[in-house]
Amino acid sequence: MRVLIVDDDPTNLDVMGALIDRLDDCSSVRFSDPLAALAWLGTRVPDLMLIDHMMPELDGVTMIGILRDDPRFADVPIVMVTANRFDDLRVEALERGATDFIEKPVRVGELRARARNLLALRRSQRLLRDRAALLADEVARATADIRDREMELIVRLCRAAEFRDPETGLHIDRMAQYAEVIAERLGLGRERCRDIRIAAPMHDIGKIGIPDMILLKPGRLSETEFQLMRQHAAIGHSILSGSRVPLMQLGAVIAHCHHERWDGTGYPRGLSGTDIPLESRIVTVADVFDALTSARPYKEAWSLDRARSFLEAGRGTMFDPDCVDAFLNRWEDVLRIHAANQDPMEPAHSQLA
Known part of the structure; x- marks a missing residue:
């Protein structure tokens, strides 16, 4: 000394x-x-x-x-x-x-x-x-270990949903990254942005409870079938709610409300405006954009510019205007994410309509 x-x-x-x-x-x-x-x-x-x-x-x-x-x-x-x-x-x-x-x-x-x-x-x-x-170091390591286990559980849940829905591909990776970009642009904290990215892939976990004849139907759904498909939001919430894991709790909120619309015409609860949880509003924009720009058996992939125009047209009706603006203000990041996460055998789409 x-x-x-x-x-x-x-x-x-x-x-x-x-x-x-x-x-x-x-x-x-x-x-x-x-x-x-x-x-x-x-x-x-x-x-x-x-x-x-x-x-x-x-x-x-x-x-x-x-x-x-x-x-x-x-x-x-x-x-x-x-x-x-x-x-x-x-x-x-x-x-x-x-x-x-x-x-x-x-x-x-x-x-x-x-x-x-x-x-x-x-x-x-x-x-x-x-x-x-x-002690602080040991607590940090223990917390990281718990978070790693939570992450593993989330990944395995999402894989289970992927086995039921072969169209998923890299959709959940892209939309999760889009959601994080929107959250960042909205000025949410770093940890909250990260949690949204991690929880976003659980948005369609409720499809596990949808019959194969509807989930795997190659053509468009009938009105009756569509009403059954709509139940996946409530099913997803039922699967994830009640958990003590914060990420699961966030996933339950996103799964339940990601088909709500800004103007109140969505489902399953008909929420509108800021009554819809912000995380769900963010995921809605990310999910719809990626669904539009992805090929499906019943439709071709839209160009990025056409999908962008759809978001702009739905700003204030289907989508939270702030979330749309945040997404479009990070357009270069959107293009980067889209190009870096292409499904196998699926070429990058042109930006031209």
Whole structure:
């Protein structure tokens, strides 16, 4: 442990330094010039400081005040060494941040005992700090492990839905990234944007409960079939709701409301405007855009510009205007995501209508 000693008297400096050096696991750093000591402290933090009161250029009380203004030295014990026994000086030094006092002439036993006690306190502080850092690191690792397990569960759920719906392909990857882009543009926090990207692929998890004759029908659905297909939103919510996992809770909200429309004509609850959860409004724009630009057995893929025009036309009726604007304001990112996540054997579509 390092002990800084500042005293303009060479004899006092040598005596105190020698006493400190004899303590176990201690070494002294000595300065006769307080300004030189401050310069040294610019890049170092000792474990104990012994500072003389009467020094040229900078007195001990002022120096202690300067040091206490620096948060690096907030917990470092500082002892003022002084021949002055006036109470006013001691009160001022304490108010500036002095931890203790040693009177001159320095007595060997007193200096040794005070230094040993204060260094023991400093060791305890460092041990607590290190334990706190270790605990924080362990908590961070445990939290990351829990999140990894949650992610694995979500991925496996989405894979289950993919086995039921062969049209899915890379749709969920693209739309999840589109959703994150929209959330970022809306100014949502980094963690919330990430959570939306992770939860967005669960939007169609309810299709697990739709009969194959409807889900896998190559042509357009009849009105009756379409009404049955609509149930996937409520089924998805039923599967995911009630979970203690925050990402599952978010997935339940998205699954339930991603077919609601801004004007209130959507399903299953007929919500409108800001009554629709923001995360669902975001996913709606991302999902519809990618569905339009993806090939299906019953339709060809739309061009990107045609799909863009559809979003613009539905702004304020089908879609939240802010979400559409956020999506279109990040158009270069949309193009990048689309190009980088093409389904096998599916060429990138032209932007021209």
